[in-house]
Amino acid sequence: MNVADRLDQAGARLTEPRRRLGALVDRQAGPFTASDLLESARREGLRVGRATVFRTLALLDEQGVVERVDLPSGEHAYVACARGHHHHAICVDCGRVADLPEIEIGLDLVDLERRSGFEIDAHRIELFGRCAACRSPSARAQ
């Protein structure tokens, strides 16, 4: 299901800017910032206000269509992602993002709560590294 459909399903108004920005988000391969999205939009001839880009991203975040990640540089970026709780591995070379379902992370929250004395109600895990493609010999040669 594409971004526009997910917005529709969530009961959000399907305006022209939302549809066009949604289509752009669909085509993003890796993490992108609000400015990136604005720039892509402008390049495609879509005249959209800066505020609308921020508002649309906030909406998409709310609906779980995108998720905000904090890059090591301190930038706030977004990645399009599947539903449900999961985490991301981000390739520092090509920007490719892998979704990692909770079960693959192996983080034992119950055990962590017991050890730390905290009642944990939110957590964030971000992994940065190089994906298989960027580590292949042909990629290295470039």
Added chain:
Amino acid sequence: MNVADRLDQAGARLTEPRRRLGALVDRQAGPFTASDLLESARREGLRVGRATVFRTLALLDEQGVVERVDLPSGEHAYVACARGHHHHAICVDCGRVADLPEIEIGLDLVDLERRSGFEIDAHRIELFGRCAACRSPSARAQ
């Protein structure tokens, strides 16, 4: 060892602003932003430039004396912390921070690398919740 001593040991020049800001960092209980630190400094009558606060925090981060955390609000904050790789659990009520050594997290990076195909060279884990003190009956009563 306090912050100023750690800077000294690292070979950094021990200037008055660094010593005073270091002392302030020593006294922080939870995460603080650059603005927080500047404000505390001003309240204590320390006339220090905004740029110096940012520069000093960057230096402390570099030396591992503080670590930057990205709060769920998107704010960039710092926490004073012990040496070595570890993560933080941050209490959303009182701001108390618990250091969690890697071993307690139980994150199996080798396994993650195998499953995701990524060669992971950096990761960030942040936990947000309520500490034991804030969950106690007396704390609840307030």
Added chain:
DNA sequence: GACTAATTGAGACCGAGTATCATCTGCTGC
């Protein structure tokens, strides 16, 4: 005490994000 390189503070600057408000446009009910 003098010298020098690093540091400082003031202030200009930049970019991300928010607030405001008049205008516009999807949706709904007819």
Added chain:
DNA sequence: GCAGCAGATGATACTCGGTCTCAATTAGTC
């Protein structure tokens, strides 16, 4: 198909975090 309205848009001003510049200052060394 159309009118009405709530919600969305875009332009713009604004705030705030963070960086840059540069002249003045200062810590450490000789």
